[in-house]
Amino acid sequence: MAEDTGIKDSDLKSKHSRCKSFIRFINNTDRVVDVIWINFEGQHVKYKTLPPSAFFDCNTYVTHPWLFFDSETHDKLVVKSEEVFRPEPWYLQYQQGEDLPRKPGRTLVYITIPVYTLRERSLQVVRNNLSQPEDAFKLELPSTLQKELASKIKETLETQIVAN
Amino acid sequence: MGPGAMYVTITSADGHEFIIKRKYAEASETFEAMIGGPSETPENEPLRVDMKRYQSHVLQTVCTYLIYKVYYTNSTTEIPLFPIASEMSLELVDVANYLNC
Numbered sequence: 001m002a003e004d005t006g007i008k009d010s011d012l013k014s015k016h017s018r019c020k021s022f023i024r025f026i027n028n029t030d031r032v033v034d035v036i037w038i039n040f041e042g043q044h045v046k047y048k049t050l051p052p053s054a055f056f057d058c059n060t061y062v063t064h065p066w067l068f069f070d071s072e073t074h075d076k077l078v079v080k081s082e083e084v085f086r087p088e089p090w091y092l093q094y095q096q097g098e099d100l101p102r103k104p105g106r107t108l109v110y111i112t113i114p115v116y117t118l119r120e121r122s123l124q125v126v127r128n129n130l131s132q133p134e135d136a137f138k139l140e141l142p143s144t145l146q147k148e149l150a151s152k153i154k155e156t157l158e159t160q161i162v163a164n
Numbered sequence: 165m166g167p168g169a170m171y172v173t174i175t176s177a178d179g180h181e182f183i184i185k186r187k188y189a190e191a192s193e194t195f196e197a198m199i200g201g202p203s204e205t206p207e208n209e210p211l212r213v214d215m216k217r218y219q220s221h222v223l224q225t226v227c228t229y230l231i232y233k234v235y236y237t238n239s240t241t242e243i244p245l246f247p248i249a250s251e252m253s254l255e256l257v258d259v260a261n262y263l264n265c
Contacts, residue, residue, distance in 0.1 A: 028242070081238065113243055115236045118229045119260035121246050125253035145257060 012084060013042035015063040021087030024106040025066075026055040029113055032071035037064065050111075057106060060087050068111045074152075074159045075124060078114040085109060127152045169211040172199055174227070180220035186211070188230040192265035217262075222255045230265065 014037075027033045027050040035048045037060075048056050049071055060066070066085040068077040079085040090104045116124070127149060130136060136149035172189040174182040190196040199211050215223055229246060236243045248256060 113245055115233055115243055116246065117260065118226065118233075118246070118256060118263075118265050121229075122248055122253045122256035122260055125248045125250055126257060129250055129253070139254060141254070141257060142261070145261060 011042075012038045012065045014038060014040045014061070014065065017061040017064070019062040019089045021060050021062055021064075022090050022104055022106045023058045023060055023087060024055050024108050025050065025058060026108060026110050027052055028110040029077065031075075031077075031113075033077060033111055034069045034071045035111075036067040036069065038067065062087055062089055069159075072156070072159065073124065073127070074155045075116075076114065077111050079109050079111055081114060083114075123149055123152060127156065133157075172211045172213055174213045174215050174223055176220040176223045177216045177218055178220050180223070182220075182223055182227050183210075184227050184230065188227070188234050189213070191230045191233045192226075192263040194263045194265075215259075218255070218259050222252065222259055225252060225256060226259055226263065226265075233265065 025035055025048070030052045032052065033050045034046050035050060035056075036044045037047045039045050044067065047058070047066075050056060064087060066079075066087075067083065068079065068085070069075065070077060076083055088107070090107075091100055093105065093107060094100055123145075126139070130149070130153055133150040133153045136146045136153060139146060139149070141149070170186055171183050172186050172195070174184065174189070176182070186199065189199060195213060198213055218226075225248070232246055
């Protein structure tokens with residue numbers, strides 16, 4: 001069941017539902033993944049939570065954006081190195097002039113980890129060893145990094161509260 | 165050698181030197197700026213980058229990361245998570261922030 005996370009992203013939203021796209025989202029990581037649909041108001045809607053290696057079939061539409069996050073840490077995940085997955089028309093997988101099948105096949109969409117920057121990756125490791133946002137300010141780091149780290153810890157805690 | 169060199173030598177605080185291919189060093193925006201600009205390095209000398217703020221164990225991980233980044237960016241193979249030991253993570257945050265990589 002979809003849950004409204006209440007988080008808005010004004011740059012991305014579903015625009016219309018004119019052209020269908022048949023997708024199989026596959027979690028190709030060893031993490032639990034939240035699959036997020038961005039609705040017509042630009043709100044993030046948690047559509048599905050996928051265990052490692054699991055998949056689910058989804059009938060979506062062209063112009064409907066999707067995002068993917070680690071369910072526990074909220075680390076961003078990607079499809080083909082892109083953070084936003086934008087479905088393509090279902091008929092694009094077939095050659096021009098070819099008869100379209102009555103029951104189209106699904107496009108396989110593999111969710112993977114990205115090549116995190118060293119900065120992001122090392123912040124993740126530091127974050128994993130801290131329990132409260134205020135712990136970040138006890139570390140010998142520039143204040144901008146302390147704030148960023150505190151924000152990441154807060155995000156992880158909020159993700160866990162929503163999950164529970 | 166010099167500005168057109170294929171390799172870059174990175175020097176650590178504890179006197180170690182890491183020699184990596186220029187294309188890997190350039191995966192860091194800071195290194196790219198350091199070695200890409202006008203150079204006073206004589207033609208017959210290798211390119212050198214002074215990283216004497218950082219210990220060798222940190223720079224070793226940085227070099228490994230730069231190779232990982234170049235190898236896996238735009239790769240179709242499965243990307244492994246870059247491993248980082250907890251005890252080194254703070255130092256790596258600092259150097260990664262400086263190197264912008």
